[in-house]
Amino acid sequence: MPPRRPAGRRWRHRLTVLSFMAPALAGIAVFLLYPLGAAVYFSFTRFDLLTAPQWVGLRNYAYLFEHDRTAVTAAANTLWLVVVLVPARMLAALATALLLTSLRRTAGFFRTVFYLPALAPPVAATIAFVFLFNPATGPVNLVLGKLGFDGPLWFDSPDWAKPSLVLLGTWAVGDLMVIFLAGLLDVPRVHYEAAELDGANAWQRFRHVTLPAIAPVLLFAAVTGIIQTLQYFTQAAVAASVASGQAMTGSGISSTFGYPEQSTLTYPLHLYVSGFRYYDMGYANALAVVLFLAAFAVTLVLLLRARAFFGGADR
Missing domain, CATH: 1.20.5 (Single alpha-helices involved in coiled-coils or other helix-helix interfaces)
Structure with missing residues (x-):
């Protein structure tokens, strides 16, 4: 000793x-710690930033779970984005990374090209997408019309607004692509060579060699993607404001949140409107606490499931 x-x-x-x-x-x-504690405290109060907080107990939470139908709509839209947008971004980034690993001479050039969209500011990228997908004058529908197809209304349609946001999200996957590319390049070549000697085809090599090797990277992408999508705000707010033709200033942008027909109203947007348009900071903090607990629970479940999976794999 x-x-x-x-x-x-x-x-x-x-x-x-x-x-x-x-x-x-x-x-x-x-x-x-201090902001989190303050948010929890204010969630039990009636607070408008101008007067002293008044303790109301669980009244904000009771209203949230029993009476606020807008919160239900916002939560459903956010859950839809989590279920669709996160896997779509991961698949697009993984496919792009796999494509880049097969390139040789032009790999550096195409890595730069595919990464550039991730550098675009979210506001500018969203405005550009709303212009491109404008149902009347946008280039996308004009091209579809020349090909003999009737283009949808995109951001002006309740049925197509969220899929349009998914297209926007899958366009800018350069940040996730770089992470997947690093994971793919870290897989030892000897594993692929051994699989080829055993007669494995391309799909079998991907299924039994690539996926297990990059499983921690996939877990990281899933956890961070879910947390980011639960906080989805900028793109939905800007798309609704620009598509509705309102000015993105002051109450103009907040009055158009959810356009069209609340199809793009996400949970963080509802939180923002509650706190900064109606000045109900106590209720907004209750919404924030519920959002934090949801993100924490999802992250904890994913990490525990991954721990069990990796533990079983080690055994």
Whole structure:
């Protein structure tokens, strides 16, 4: 056994470690723990930013779960985006990364080309997409018309508004593509060579070699994608405002949230309108706490399932 340190040296060592951790701990306390605690407290109050908070107990949560039909619509739209947008982005990014791994001389050029859309600001990209998919004058419907197809109304249709947002999300997958590309390039070539010697075809190599090797990367992409989509705000807000023809300033943008027919109203948009249009900060904080708990629960379930899967794989 190694000799035990004297008590004084152990305390000095701990103080040294804490001194190095102090900036990070202070940042976590100030920018995470305090805002989270404040949000929980205000969720039990009636608060409009102008007067002192009044304690109302569980009244905000009771209204949320029993009476707020708009919250149900917003939650359903957000769940739809989680179920459709997250897998769509992952599949598009993985397919692009697989394509790039097969290139040789032009790989660097195409990596840059596919990554560039991820650098576009979300507001500018959304405005450009609404213009491109304009049902009357947009280039997309004009091309479809020349091919003999009647283009849909896209962002002006309750049935096509969310799929249009999915198209926007799958266009800018460069950030996720880079992560998948790093994971694919890290798979040892000897595994593919051994599979080829055993007679495995391309699909079998992908199924039994590539997917297990990049499973942690897929888990990371799924967790971060779900958390980001649960907070989906900018693209839905801008698309609704531009498609409805309203100015993206002040109450103009908030009055068009959900256009058309609340089909693009996401949970964070409803939270924003409750807090910053109706100044019901207590209720907005209750919405935020529920959103945090939902994201935490989904993340915890995914991590536990992944832990069981990887543990079983190791055995």
